[in-house]
Amino acid sequence: MNTDARSFKRLVLPTTLAISLLLSACANMSAEQKGTATGAGIGVAAGAVLGGLIGGRDGATTGALLGGAAGAVGGNIWSKKMEAKRQAMEQATQGTGVEVARTADNQLKLQVPSDISFDTGRADLKPELRTVLEHFGNGLSNDPSLRVRVVGHTDSTGNDTINDKLSVERANSVRNFLVDRGISPGRIEAAGRGSHEPIADNASAENRAKNRRVEIFLREQDKPA
Template sequence: MTKKFLTTSVAAVALIGTTTACVTDPNTGNQVISRAAIGGVGGAGLGYLLGGLIGGRTARIVGAGIGAAAGGYVGYRMDEQIREIEEVTAGTGVDVTETPGGDGILVTFPDVTFAVNSTTITPAMREVLDGVAQSMIDYPNSLIDVMGHTDATGSDSYNLDLSRRRAESVSNYLVSRGVARARIESLGYGEQYPVADNTTEAGRAANRRVEIRITPVTQEDVEAAY
């Protein structure tokens, strides 16, 4: 692990230990770390969730043909979509929250989404992704970032490549279910942004994840793009 990644990991663990960022997972009843709460405090390695969309907005809005109706999406429509995604992912270990800052939805798929060192989505998680993809189709005025993460086991280069291929695998699956390709960008971060302690098995399992960020497109975004 490089010094940069080690520093990021230590900072993230330190923040987790010094904040009240735990919430109850409605799917399991267990206490889990809230990425939204951590991001709201300032990041400590999770600042990438506060950054801009992967690849920007303009080309993706135009490519996906998102138009004037986008203005009606924001606000209560986002709340409705969160509720619906929570329903289709209930009991699966998938975590659904608002993004830090409350400008989008973060859907986090756990370690069991893939077999060890594999980019093949498990049958159980394909069924869950079917429901998430349908929600994206039902709420078309948004852009989608798919972000892959690994634990710190293995080399930096291997982890980066694996996280990228897993993110692409999820992106390709969403497209196969009917989500417009122009709406989706994917990126692998490797081990750079842990959410738990990489020295424990439970922590490593938490760090092996794929996140889907769904960002509503506002009327102002559409006007700027066109």
């Protein structure tokens, strides 16, 4: 093994260990801090390897530093604004059955169950859903960086022609409500999935109720959908 290879190995091994320790510490971090730390760790590793291949030990050191900085920025894609919105919606929907979550691709997701969203076979918003949407829409009209996607779902009762149309109508009802609250229609996408994406089998009334749902997603414009 030549001198450059040994030097590179001495740098990469401690770097790898440091990254492992950094990621293990993420359990005690906020969502935003986790994104920053993870991105920094990945950036350090990639920068060290690339820099080492190009410039030996010195190149690996420089690459690790630059990669870590770039990764910290790139990894921090769950912003304070999104985290604040998630916390606000969790508080606003307590006891309603609405599930509030951060998705793997850093969108805020609200899963609204059938008992507070729509009556069977109808696309009219229930009062409980209107209340949820009032909270969800707060401040969105003044922040053009945020985009909304609404997806309607049905159970398997009836045929696809009916269910596909109904799921779209339900998504559009949510979209129209938000538009009436001042959010530009160009910022809201509405789609229906009919009964094609169940989250439970349709063998029981309870499971069919789970499948009759509306999913509402919020993301920042410059983040991946």
